[in-house]
Amino acid sequence: MESYSSAKEYLSFLDSRSALPEGFLAATTGIRFTPKERDTAEPLAMNLSLILLEKDTADFAGVFTKNRFPGAPVLMGRERLGRKTIRGVLVNNKISNVCSPGGRQDAERLLSRLSMLIGTEAENLFTASTGIIGWSLPVGEMEAALPELFRKLDSRSILEVARGIMTTDSYPKVRRAAVGKGSIVGIAKGAGMMEPNMATLLCFLCTDVEIPRADLREELSLCVGRTLNRISVDGDQSTSDMALLFSSGRRGPADRAEFRNSLMDVLSGLAADIVRNGEGAGHVIRVRVKGGKDEQTAAAIGKAVLNSPLVKTAIFGNDPNVGRIVSALGDYLGNAGVPLDTATAVIRMGGTEIFSRGAFRLDTAKETALSKYLREAGFDPKTRGFPQNDKTVDIEIDFDGSAHGAVETLGTDLSYEYIRENADYRS
Amino acid sequence: MESYSSAKEYLSFLDSRSALPEGFLAATTGIRFTPKERDTAEPLAMNLSLILLEKDTADFAGVFTKNRFPGAPVLMGRERLGRKTIRGVLVNNKISNVCSPGGRQDAERLLSRLSMLIGTEAENLFTASTGIIGWSLPVGEMEAALPELFRKLDSRSILEVARGIMTTDSYPKVRRAAVGKGSIVGIAKGAGMMEPNMATLLCFLCTDVEIPRADLREELSLCVGRTLNRISVDGDQSTSDMALLFSSGRRGPADRAEFRNSLMDVLSGLAADIVRNGEGAGHVIRVRVKGGKDEQTAAAIGKAVLNSPLVKTAIFGNDPNVGRIVSALGDYLGNAGVPLDTATAVIRMGGTEIFSRGAFRLDTAKETALSKYLREAGFDPKTRGFPQNDKTVDIEIDFDGSAHGAVETLGTDLSYEYIRENADYRS
Numbered sequence: 001m002e003s004y005s006s007a008k009e010y011l012s013f014l015d016s017r018s019a020l021p022e023g024f025l026a027a028t029t030g031i032r033f034t035p036k037e038r039d040t041a042e043p044l045a046m047n048l049s050l051i052l053l054e055k056d057t058a059d060f061a062g063v064f065t066k067n068r069f070p071g072a073p074v075l076m077g078r079e080r081l082g083r084k085t086i087r088g089v090l091v092n093n094k095i096s097n098v099c100s101p102g103g104r105q106d107a108e109r110l111l112s113r114l115s116m117l118i119g120t121e122a123e124n125l126f127t128a129s130t131g132i133i134g135w136s137l138p139v140g141e142m143e144a145a146l147p148e149l150f151r152k153l154d155s156r157s158i159l160e161v162a163r164g165i166m167t168t169d170s171y172p173k174v175r176r177a178a179v180g181k182g183s184i185v186g187i188a189k190g191a192g193m194m195e196p197n198m199a200t201l202l203c204f205l206c207t208d209v210e211i212p213r214a215d216l217r218e219e220l221s222l223c224v225g226r227t228l229n230r231i232s233v234d235g236d237q238s239t240s241d242m243a244l245l246f247s248s249g250r251r252g253p254a255d256r257a258e259f260r261n262s263l264m265d266v267l268s269g270l271a272a273d274i275v276r277n278g279e280g281a282g283h284v285i286r287v288r289v290k291g292g293k294d295e296q297t298a299a300a301i302g303k304a305v306l307n308s309p310l311v312k313t314a315i316f317g318n319d320p321n322v323g324r325i326v327s328a329l330g331d332y333l334g335n336a337g338v339p340l341d342t343a344t345a346v347i348r349m350g351g352t353e354i355f356s357r358g359a360f361r362l363d364t365a366k367e368t369a370l371s372k373y374l375r376e377a378g379f380d381p382k383t384r385g386f387p388q389n390d391k392t393v394d395i396e397i398d399f400d401g402s403a404h405g406a407v408e409t410l411g412t413d414l415s416y417e418y419i420r421e422n423a424d425y426r427s
Numbered sequence: 428m429e430s431y432s433s434a435k436e437y438l439s440f441l442d443s444r445s446a447l448p449e450g451f452l453a454a455t456t457g458i459r460f461t462p463k464e465r466d467t468a469e470p471l472a473m474n475l476s477l478i479l480l481e482k483d484t485a486d487f488a489g490v491f492t493k494n495r496f497p498g499a500p501v502l503m504g505r506e507r508l509g510r511k512t513i514r515g516v517l518v519n520n521k522i523s524n525v526c527s528p529g530g531r532q533d534a535e536r537l538l539s540r541l542s543m544l545i546g547t548e549a550e551n552l553f554t555a556s557t558g559i560i561g562w563s564l565p566v567g568e569m570e571a572a573l574p575e576l577f578r579k580l581d582s583r584s585i586l587e588v589a590r591g592i593m594t595t596d597s598y599p600k601v602r603r604a605a606v607g608k609g610s611i612v613g614i615a616k617g618a619g620m621m622e623p624n625m626a627t628l629l630c631f632l633c634t635d636v637e638i639p640r641a642d643l644r645e646e647l648s649l650c651v652g653r654t655l656n657r658i659s660v661d662g663d664q665s666t667s668d669m670a671l672l673f674s675s676g677r678r679g680p681a682d683r684a685e686f687r688n689s690l691m692d693v694l695s696g697l698a699a700d701i702v703r704n705g706e707g708a709g710h711v712i713r714v715r716v717k718g719g720k721d722e723q724t725a726a727a728i729g730k731a732v733l734n735s736p737l738v739k740t741a742i743f744g745n746d747p748n749v750g751r752i753v754s755a756l757g758d759y760l761g762n763a764g765v766p767l768d769t770a771t772a773v774i775r776m777g778g779t780e781i782f783s784r785g786a787f788r789l790d791t792a793k794e795t796a797l798s799k800y801l802r803e804a805g806f807d808p809k810t811r812g813f814p815q816n817d818k819t820v821d822i823e824i825d826f827d828g829s830a831h832g833a834v835e836t837l838g839t840d841l842s843y844e845y846i847r848e849n850a851d852y853r854s
Contacts, residue, residue: 066761133750134787237758323560334493360561
């Protein structure tokens, strides 16, 4: 992770990351509307964003939430994975179009209108929505804005779209990596529940190297599984989570192993950005699990510790309350039926051994040093529009003292600011 | 649930519930000590409590945490289930005796000394501890207090012990029910993490009716499974959770079905008391799941909704943010692989239908009414030493519109006060 001293510095840095790969166009535009479901004092603001390939491509991939109440965009997106070719994705923030009456027809109407402007079929366009769950899209206002959105398409930068898809993220997130003779550029929003109903993680990836569809899909699943699926701000998987990857193929083929490395770089960078900008986060916590049964179990163990409100609040308070880590770990293992030999397990915080040979290893000097370690890794939970701190609180859970197969998960503490952002929005 | 207008009124009510069943004695006493692991400005306070049968009994039962880092009292308790007879339990608060170096020997030394005072074997005594995880018991100070504890034993009331086992519970919890010619009296503490490491739920039940050991054990498991195991304040199962049930048999046999009903009454009352006194709780939330696959799945679904930080913070803010309920539900079902037909599922809050036939059913009038409903069910999260409010926020998840097999789980909202209590204690 990196840290910056001002929003200006961060944005100038992002600017250099945001050049679109060859063969892509992007645009964003804003509208105002009044929701049907609630009297609002003023109209609400929504952004419409568009990422488009210059030509339809057969090489695209998507992964979607497993939530049992998927939004219309997720249902439509899954169907589109079977299309021969795809042209791009229309994205809106503010309302997530999940289980609202007539939500699917609303989305189809928008894509139909947009496809005519573009000159493709409506079924060749994905749609993605993030925002309040249960409300209806202001489809009239959105439709009216599509011509302007189309006119604004530009091949230079994805930065305005990275900003346009934000909900209460306090800064845009863009990552890029070189690959072959081209690059992969990715943007993302969300993950922390930064507005009332916005668990949603959206991620869009564009590359101009040529990777066949089947390979692209394998790589996206693998890399998302090891990055975006290993972060947790509040443990909720939204109704609308989605990651899409498009290849224009304009810069020719790339080595698959190199592609995987670059995609992993982009996605792990976005994952870190999302966690660091998690709502009300005052510490980023990294849990490394070593030597568990398998990768999946190790990741689940890491998340269980990250999702414990007791671990999270202790770290917010700079309290090296290591008993809570052990309790959360033991709770998960017991419920999941995963065995653990307490005699050989080793637990460390910030590299300091706190549990080994079946017992805690604590003294006043250690507790003082760990308090200091936590204070130094903290930052202001009222986010300021740029990443302020590159430190993490490192917790290591080592099943047998051996160092093989560390699996890393990332999360945040739990602060007053989290409660404020999540409790006070609509009341 | 009941509500009271003052601590005095509540305590006088408890007084009438607290008479010990025949054949039991109880006492509590306080000590001061300085922990080895941390420089504290002043000595810390700990209570030692004792519940004793007048004679050893073969009819006793215990259930213990599944946490993989169980405390010494849990390990010793499991062994004692195999004893021919048992005499009682020694309980301390403040330090939980979990994985501290030499913790088991500490507990054995205390029981050995106590058994000599009583005139039984050390192995005929349970021990239970709740408090900070990882620190060592002040065994010297505790041992010195045992003669006084023994002298204070009294057959009248369990109320002082109900108070003595508290950590940051703000009021003692006692429930009683008649059965046959006798009664069951139960006390409990905890569940909300009210102090730094105190997830611990301790529950002690005394009855003077005669129920054979095997039946007693079946009934305890069944009733705890439907009551204490269906509440959740922060989702953590501690290293020290324990429920023990002793029968003196002095009032003769009782009908088993009647015993089950009475035990269920006592345990569901204690469960409600614990949730209402959950740390920083400003609303009690009751989730009823109807028509799921089986009882266990239904309970897991209820807990998943109760444990969602997003649902909890919305309810704290009196925000009828029903999208979050659906999102949390769908997240759990998706991860657990539990099918759900969104077309037939019905979700209600406070009896009002918010989701049916595959879509949200919301309008401004409904949202206004639900906000009012939430405000009226709220109470001051700074607890005042007595239950202030008997209202719950009711959420109903009905898989197929039929009303069969409702499974109920209880939890709390997530407030600033929760963060304060959990973050600021040791920093």
